[in-house]
Amino acid sequence: MSVLVFADSSDGKFKKSAFELVSYGNRIAEQLGSSLTVATINHGDAADLYTYGASKVVNVESGDLNGFNAKGYAAALAAVANTTGANVVVIDSSADGLYVAPLVAIELNAAYASNVVSDLISTAPFTVKRKAFSNKAFSNTEVKTDVKVIGLAKNSFGTVENPVDGALESFSFSVDGGLGVATEKVEKASGQVTIADADVVVSAGRGLKGPENWGMVEELANVLGAATACSKPVSDLGWRPHSEHVGQTGKPVASNLYIAIGISGAIQHLAGVNASKVKVVINTDPEAPFFKAADYGVVGDAFEVVPKLIDKLKAFKQA
Amino acid sequence: MKILVCISHVPDTTSKINFVDNNTKFDTNGVQFVINPYDEFCLTRAMWFKEKQGASVTVVNVGLANTEPTLRKALAIGADDAIRINVEPTDGLIVAKQLAEVVKNGGYDLVLAGKESADYNGQMVPGMLASLVDYNFVNACTGIEVEGSDAKLVREIDGGNEYLTSTLPMVVGGQKGIVEEKDLRIPNMRGIMMARKKPLQVIEPIDAGESTAVSSFEKPAPKGDVKLVDADNIDELINLLHTEAKVI
Numbered sequence: 022m023s024v025l026v027f028a029d030s031s032d033g034k035f036k037k038s039a040f041e042l043v044s045y046g047n048r049i050a051e052q053l054g055s056s057l058t059v060a061t062i063n064h065g066d067a068a069d070l071y072t073y074g075a076s077k078v079v080n081v082e083s084g085d086l087n088g089f090n091a092k093g094y095a096a097a098l099a100a101v102a103n104t105t106g107a108n109v110v111v112i113d114s115s116a117d118g119l120y121v122a123p124l125v126a127i128e129l130n131a132a133y134a135s136n137v138v139s140d141l142i143s144t145a146p147f148t149v150k151r152k153a154f155s156n157k158a159f160s161n162t163e164v165k166t167d168v169k170v171i172g173l174a175k176n177s178f179g180t181v182e183n184p185v186d187g188a189l190e191s192f193s194f195s196v197d198g199g200l201g202v203a204t205e206k207v208e209k210a211s212g213q214v215t216i217a218d219a220d221v222v223v224s225a226g227r228g229l230k231g232p233e234n235w236g237m238v239e240e241l242a243n244v245l246g247a248a249t250a251c252s253k254p255v256s257d258l259g260w261r262p263h264s265e266h267v268g269q270t271g272k273p274v275a276s277n278l279y280i281a282i283g284i285s286g287a288i289q290h291l292a293g294v295n296a297s298k299v300k301v302v303i304n305t306d307p308e309a310p311f312f313k314a315a316d317y318g319v320v321g322d323a324f325e326v327v328p329k330l331i332d333k334l335k336a337f338k339q340a
Numbered sequence: 341m342k343i344l345v346c347i348s349h350v351p352d353t354t355s356k357i358n359f360v361d362n363n364t365k366f367d368t369n370g371v372q373f374v375i376n377p378y379d380e381f382c383l384t385r386a387m388w389f390k391e392k393q394g395a396s397v398t399v400v401n402v403g404l405a406n407t408e409p410t411l412r413k414a415l416a417i418g419a420d421d422a423i424r425i426n427v428e429p430t431d432g433l434i435v436a437k438q439l440a441e442v443v444k445n446g447g448y449d450l451v452l453a454g455k456e457s458a459d460y461n462g463q464m465v466p467g468m469l470a471s472l473v474d475y476n477f478v479n480a481c482t483g484i485e486v487e488g489s490d491a492k493l494v495r496e497i498d499g500g501n502e503y504l505t506s507t508l509p510m511v512v513g514g515q516k517g518i519v520e521e522k523d524l525r526i527p528n529m530r531g532i533m534m535a536r537k538k539p540l541q542v543i544e545p546i547d548a549g550e551s552t553a554v555s556s557f558e559k560p561a562p563k564g565d566v567k568l569v570d571a572d573n574i575d576e577l578i579n580l581l582h583t584e585a586k587v588i
Contacts, residue, residue, distance in 0.1 A: 215496035334588075
């Protein structure tokens with residue numbers, strides 16, 4: 022009986038979610054009176070995980086998994102879970118995590134509770150709190166299978182430092198029966214903060230009047246180390262790439278701070294961004310529905326407010 | 341090519357979300373149900389394969405008789421026939437197990453399903469289904485071309501795209517991008533008339549066991565009022581974000 026957490030890495034570095042997952046794994050292992058094992062794949066240096074309390078790390082070494090492959094990763098994680106006797110497996114909610122977790126669940130004959138936002142509501146019966154209805158509700162879900170897979174929602178538990186002297190074991194693994202899907206090419210913007218990983222997201226809408234006015238949005242994002250995003254009309258108009266569209270049919274946002282500039286706050290937009298912890302809205306229209314969903318608001322012209330905000334933030338950052 | 345498109349019957353995005361029976365059931369009173377938007381992208385792509393490559397398109401839903409208008413809408417958009425598996429879709433694993441039976445018996449080459457449903461957002465059915473029937477699987481797919489049994493696909497990853505190849509039979513978890521929103525179709529009168537005559541087969545469920553149960557729903561705590569900051573006092577905004585919200 023143990024809790025297994027998958028600490029995912031890419032380009033030789035642990036993803037930010039890995040530290041949150043290890044912190045979470047420790048917490049639920051404590052609730053269950055159980056122990057924590059952390060699995061990594063082809064990542065032999067676990068020192069960063071020890072900081073968050075990963076005392077036992079199992080690194081899957083596999084020549085078949087030199088790059089992400091959902092089927093291969095799922096088989097490897099299921100093998101580690103079986104070997105370590107894990108009855109709870111925790112996986113993140115990144116694009117890769119969401120791809121892998123359902124496959125792991127089937128391999129382990131487990132139910133998968135996705136979008137989990139807190140530690141266990143109860144250990145007997147085993148109950149988790151999940152987001153549902155596009156963040157408009159939570160469901161307290163009892164998981165009844167012997168083995169359980171938990172998908173931890175992004176940025177929902179936070180990280181807890183708990184330095185330990187960890188130990189790393191190797192687990193050699195090869196994939197049976199092929200990977201099914203081959204990766205031909207990966208296209209990734211480098212040196213740019215992604216919407217998925219960003220602590221702060223700066224997003225703008227049609228209120229900006231045209232793509233030529235995005236300079237100040239990018240500058241604000243730059244000052245804050247933020248990712249840039251946009252509303253659906255803006256990507257539909259081709260002012261910004263589709264990859265920046267956040268909202269119900271676009272990318273979900275769960276950042277610490279979300280700044281919406283010239284976005285009225287249609288229900289579809291709010292559904293995608295209301296998992297962000299703090300929302301700031303800048304809009305000329307005091308009746309814009311987004312103000313009802315926001316924590317802080319500025320009623321004013323973005324073309325005056327944003328440059329001022331940039332200047333003041335620069336001064337603040339230097340102070 | 342035989343295509344199966346999985347259709348969820350979900351509340352329209354603008355629906356009020358409330359619960360009844362001591363917060364254990366979703367309140368469907370006054371709620372309009374639609375084809376899950378993620379599934380609609382998939383269905384539209386299936387129509388493209390039908391028209392350009394002569395594919396047949398079956399739609400399937402796991403649900404009780406009240407979901408049939410949603411299946412009829414999918415038929416009106418152009419699917420050839422429909423299957424309804426007659427059981428309440430209580431969780432993702434159970435839905436995947438029911439769908440797996442249909443996929444095994446129907447010998448489909450390509451199964452398209454939205455990567456998530458707009459109600460419970462579980463994001464698990466396509467992957468579980470692929471695993472249960474041992475089909476190749478790509479999730480969060482924003483592009484698919486098929487030639488013979490070879491497929492080229494695009495998957496959205498955090499911060500970019502991945503270009504993939506695979507072979508049929510496969511399951512694909514689709515989203516916006518697999519077709520664009522402007523390509524979505526509104527059924528016309530002729531489609532609606534024809535849909536009434538298209539076959540809709542009702543099949544009984546298998547015993548899929550029990551895996552999860554919702555003990556209760558909750559709504560988020562009501563949010564406090566927005567704090568408005570004067571446009572001439574941006575220092576105050578920075579101060580609040582720093583000292584009160586602690587996010588900068």
